[in-house]
Structure formats: structure tokens, C-alpha cells
Amino acid sequence: MSTEVPMYCCALLGAPESGKTSFAKRHLTGEFVKSYSANKIYQTYLLEFHTSQGDIRYTLWNSNQIDDFDCLHIQCAIIMTDFSCTRTFQRVPVLQTAIHIRYGNIPVALCANKMDLARSNGIAYRLIPDQPKQFEYFEMSVKKNVNCEQPFLWLSRRLLGNDQLEFVAKPAVQPPDIPPAHWKAAFKGLALNQLPPIGDDEW
Template identity: 30%
Template sequence: MFDVTARLTYKNVPTWHRDLCRVCENIPIVLCGNKVDVKNRQLRAIIILRKPFLYLARKLAGDPNLHFVETPALAPPEVPIDLAAQAQHEAELAAAASQPLPDDDDDAFE
């Protein structure tokens, strides 16, 4: 990981990569930037997000030609709600919450 608000951390990535490869050969490596919520970023979001995940997806799928495609956002499915059943569940939950807890629970774990 590197800090997107500090270009120096991104410049250190090749050194970190070299050191990691010396210790752990042939493992998938993904580079991710943190602090993306900070407004004064020094690096573009496309570099930080899409490229590392595409690299990892290609390695895991074993397909160097794999690419992401955009799909339209779908509306969530309509789910009918039985208001009578919901009211019954809420009443049962309230009744259960009002029940006192027994004082002798410690004996059950010995």
C-alpha cells in the first residue's frame, strides 16, 4: 500500500516490490493506495483502483487478456412485505427483550 497524498510513497513502490520478490517469489502482488477519501490526492484514481484489481483478476483467472466491462446498475428486486407478520415478529421480539435473565448462568459453563 502507498499513500495517495504523498507521491514519495508511490515512488518507493519499485523498491518495495524488488524487496518483496526477493523474499517471496512467484506470488501475486497488488498495489493499492490508501487515503483515497482525502481531497488533496496526488495520484489519479484509475491508477489506484482499476489497474491493481485487473492485474489480480488476470492472475487468479490465468487469463492475461481478461478485461473488465461496465454493466448497468440494476434496481433491487421488489420484495413483498407482510405487514401483519412483521407486526407479529416485532411483538415477539419486544416480549423476548422484556424477559429477565436468570442469575445462575455461571453454573452452566462449569
């Protein structure tokens, strides 16, 4: 009997060139996208994580504008900024307020990307919201693949209500149950194929 995998709709917002698309593709394929091209429309990605409580899936909606999500049932959000550029933090309060007004008290992860390009100079944005358990700040590097899973791990813990939840490796798929008669026939055929060819003078 199969168990339905929980799926959540997640908004990915933030300043242009903060690494949103690279972040999504890092999770989707493991690759790092070096080139930058501005997104004219929103993009969607289906991500799956394997946890100590079972699988969890996210439909990740990537856009610069929160208005693109008006018809969606957003259940969590990730706001991305550039750790090395202070101006990318300026829109964070506006986005937080808009998310709260439109979608209520959903979990929001603020991610400062490109931590490998600059040292912490006190620019890290830390807002103490009305519901601190629904907001968390992360520093990461998509390029170096540092802390990239932490936002989704935290979101998964909040959404599933389990602070002890961990990401785990996906169990190996068990081989199919093949009848012994099939193997017997296969090995017999293999043995016949390994017999030396009959020479012309042996006929």
C-alpha cells in the first residue's frame, strides 16, 4: 500500500542576480549555473527530499515579483539576497510584509547567498518577527554548495511539525522477485553461448 507524499508550494523570491535560479538547479540537478539571464516570467521546479519521516516534495516557484503568485496557495517561502551586496537586503522587509498579508503566518527562510565572496561585515539581516519560529536566517554559497540544504531542512521541519527531522539518503530499490525457473533458463542459455564454435572439419 503506497503512502501519499506530502507536497508544498514554495515561493522563491529575491533580488535579481542573488542566485535564485542557480539555487533551484543546484537542488534539481546538482549542477552550478554560472551564466546569468534575467527571468522574464516565473519558473517552476519540482524538488523531492528524503527524510527520516519519509519523502517530502516542493513545487518551487521562482520569480522576482510576488504578484506572480496571486493565484497560488503558497505554503512557505524562501527570500534570497546577495551576502556581498547590502542593497539586496533592502527589499526584505517589504517582501516579508507582503508574504504575511497574502499568505498568513507561513514559514519563511531568508538566505544570504555568495557567502564565499565576502566576510561578514555586520550586513547580515536579522529581523525579529512577531512569530520568530516561522522565520529563519541562513548564510550559504550555491557555488561552493555550502548550506544549500539547510533552508529546505528547516522548512520541512516546520511544515511537518518535527524539529528532529533529518534528510537521509534514499533507500536502494529492491530487485524484482524473479521466479527460479527464469534464472535456470537464463543460465542454461549463457552456458550454451559459451561453448566453442564447431569447426568446418568437425561436421
